[in-house]
Amino acid sequence: MRPFVGTVVFVLLGLAAAAAIGFYPAFVSAPVVIDDEQTGFDKELVIKFSHVVAENTPKGLAAQEFARLVKEKTNNQVKVEVFPNGVLYNEPDEVEALMHGKVQMIAPSFSNISEQVPAWQVFDLPYAFLSNEAVQEAFNGEIGRMLYQKLESKNMVGLAYWGNGFKQMTSNRGPLIHPSDFKGQRFRILPSQVIEAQFRQFDAKTTAIPFNDVYRGFESGIADGGENTISNIYTKRFYQVQKFMTLSNHGYLGYGVLMNKDYWDHLPDVLKQQIRAALEETSRWANQNAVQMNEQQLEEIRQRSTIQIHVQTSSERAEWMEALNPIYSQFQRIIGKELIDRIRELQKKYGG
Template identity: 35%
Template sequence: MKKMKKLFLGALALVMMFTLAACGNSEKTEGSGSGAESDGVQEITIKIAHVVAENTPKHQGALKMKEVIEKESDGKIKVQVYPNSSLFGDKDEYQNLVANNVQFILPDMSKLVGNDPGFNIPAMPFLFESDEAANAFWDGEKGQEIFKRLEKDGVLGMAMWPNGAKHMTNDKKAIKKPGDLDGMKIRTQGGQLLEAIYAELGAGSASIPFGELYTALQQGTVDGQENTFSNIESKKFDEVQKYMTIMGHTRVDYALLTNTKFWEGLNDETKAIVQKGVDEGTKLARESAKKLNDDALAKLKDNGQVEINELSDAEIEEFKKTLEPIYNEWAEKIGKDIIEDAESK
């Protein structure tokens, strides 16, 4: 009996040894982030999802992240990029990031204003004079402070990727002063701040899905819209609009976000590789956005289908003066210190 008991205990010990060995060699996937204490590059799969097409700065930046991360990790880290809402859409990507079902997303900041009013910064009128000024703000202390406010959700803000400054088109008249907008109906991305801006200018606003905007302009559902040069040119809005005003009054900017638990679960070596991918992706996305908008403006001029007017400094000041009540109200909501920092860039 004692002999049988010894044989049984010996067999049990062997089984436990093999089980532990198998567990130790298991590969973690889907950005689980476990094992941060281990040495060497962790073998993980990272998902990056966004809602726009492949021919955009956002997608090119995401592909750069994939290229750098996979190369620097010698293929130990796999990166999967999902464009065109093919994994998650606008309505559910943030919740899935919180759940770590995806490790990086790139939402329009206007989609984050419900999480924190600081993400209204791109919609603040005439706050930034250039892409470089906007980049400097989000890279700086106050921009990073806004990103940090998402940590309560288990989300970490990594960087701002720009689409660029917005300009206005319409089918009624050249816009040169605030009064020219009186009675018009303008399509916007939506949100209380943009609605307030156009109400102050005497115009109505409507939130129409971007994919339906060409038809809405063509049919006169709205008189005009605001967008970046690249969006205006690529969607051929100049075919159904007579006038374009170069204003740069508001912006479209994206936030590169990751899951906090995923990020904290990376060991130092793995984290350094992923951070390098983020840095290189950010650099390319910013360069691509500027080039795309410059090229789009040149094409719009060559097309000759829309009359293009650029506001002078004096005309911009007139718009700023008219919008001063909006500016003061929203500076209180966002934070005067944040607005002052943005103005200093």
């Protein structure tokens, strides 16, 4: 029996060595490579979608609608698990988490994307968009395509743009009507050099506070004021801890819907097409819904709060635009001349 055992051991060792160099004798079958794209998925595919706002905001509702449509269009092959309110990753962490594949999908604000891809600060330029039509043209046109291309080197893929709305100014220390009214006040900002420069032009100070900590920041006096959309001011109840609001529409808050590039590249083409179709349908609905929500919630704020609201006049807007105009040349090298030029074209087209 001993020679037989030795022969078996020798054969097994020989096969292991052959496998290590990729050679298989004729009587041994080589490993079978399974192509998921050809065979299909036997199990449900789960996409984790993390975001930082409440479920009843434009982005929160869009994420839920997207999850519903993906389930429908993929015939239950793909499930999108939505994690709102920063429960999975907060603002400072979500983009890094996506880049490193810790989460499959996020929808950060343009400002948070710009920390990794500075050209995205083009969306933070003051008065870049003078109407909702201008915003949609930027999303769907060359500006949107150019910004998508700049994500790929960071292992991210841009799939859609979701709007929240135009930003308004709020404060606890007095009405914000003229640029001089900002002097000496401290404003909460997103982590954007452009937004920081905007307040610096008004002789104001800034502090970066994560979105879910803003209410406490206003309440405690860490920040005197901030800029945000009506929907965020309403859903997070900022109107309870701010005394004055100027409806300025001076900036636009929106989100890039992003997926980890490695993950996206390994999805079968048929699922990519279905996910894109779900996003296109969601985006049309979401961007219309955001406009309606901001209008409705402004009326709610008027009715249920004591915050003093000032509507910016055309002459006041011209005053603000003139004071903020130097930011465009200041950031042309960082953002890129081509993108700045396209923003200037939109301004002319829509009444700048």
